[in-house]
Amino acid sequence: MLNRARSRFRRLPRWGQALVVLLGLGGTVGLGTLAVFLYSQTQSNSGAVIRRWFTDPAGRRALITTLREPCPGAPFLLPTDGLIGLLWRDPAVPYHIFRRHTGLDIFGDGAPGTVPVVAAYAGYLTRLDGWLSSVIIRHDDPLRPGHTIWTYYTHMASRDGRTSYIADAFPPGTSEVWVEQGTLLGYQGDYSGGALSVGMHLHFSIVESEPGGSFKNESHLANTLDPSPYLGMPLNINSRPARPITCRS
Numbered sequence: 001m002l003n004r005a006r007s008r009f010r011r012l013p014r015w016g017q018a019l020v021v022l023l024g025l026g027g028t029v030g031l032g033t034l035a036v037f038l039y040s041q042t043q044s045n046s047g048a049v050i051r052r053w054f055t056d057p058a059g060r061r062a063l064i065t066t067l068r069e070p071c072p073g074a075p076f077l078l079p080t081d082g083l084i085g086l087l088w089r090d091p092a093v094p095y096h097i098f099r100r101h102t103g104l105d106i107f108g109d110g111a112p113g114t115v116p117v118v119a120a121y122a123g124y125l126t127r128l129d130g131w132l133s134s135v136i137i138r139h140d141d142p143l144r145p146g147h148t149i150w151t152y153y154t155h156m157a158s159r160d161g162r163t164s165y166i167a168d169a170f171p172p173g174t175s176e177v178w179v180e181q182g183t184l185l186g187y188q189g190d191y192s193g194g195a196l197s198v199g200m201h202l203h204f205s206i207v208e209s210e211p212g213g214s215f216k217n218e219s220h221l222a223n224t225l226d227p228s229p230y231l232g233m234p235l236n237i238n239s240r241p242a243r244p245i246t247c248r249s
Helices: 002-011 014-023 031-039 046-055 057-063
Strands: 096-100 104-107 116-118 123-126 135-140 148-154 177-179 184-187 202-208
Touching: 046 057
Parallel strands: none
Antiparallel strands: 104 202, 116 184, 123 135, 123 177, 135 148, 148 202
């Protein structure tokens, strides 16, 4: 039995082995520290950058991407300033250990509720009744005429869920409200809906449309699109970009 357990342990990825060891410490590591550790164990070069972000706050400015206009030839505006940490198709720990990341996680440098989030592209905004920290915007796809896509923005609330950082113009129940590119949607937060919090950031993704016109389930990679061509930047796991990420030349 012991040999079988050891064999299973050795077959785990490095971050999985680390998780088992940490859980075995009996709670000596705080949940926040554990979340940050897991988050940094990506198999792409994102992991090293994320570790640097959390361990060297004084060096964060050198990692931040700031764009006030879309990249040349690209339709979308980067929706917030910060470290573009996890990329599209990165291993998605700690939220979905066995899934790939469905968008971008962008970490702002500041206190929760202070780093602005704006609309990446013009479209029709919806905020469902139960959405504390999220909004979604419907667009005519600028790269695939005749298709509909959605941009999704989340984690815009306080960690304890008591305060939403979404702009007052978009209360729960908002449906199909027109917004221009660059419209203030809210501010980055650290709300994780009960999951392990890894600090303040915006999760941003581009979601496919259902045949009936609604948006697909954003938590599944197959329902999302690589944001690289929409933002004119290398933003998927295969590109392995240096940080800060810049427009493609």
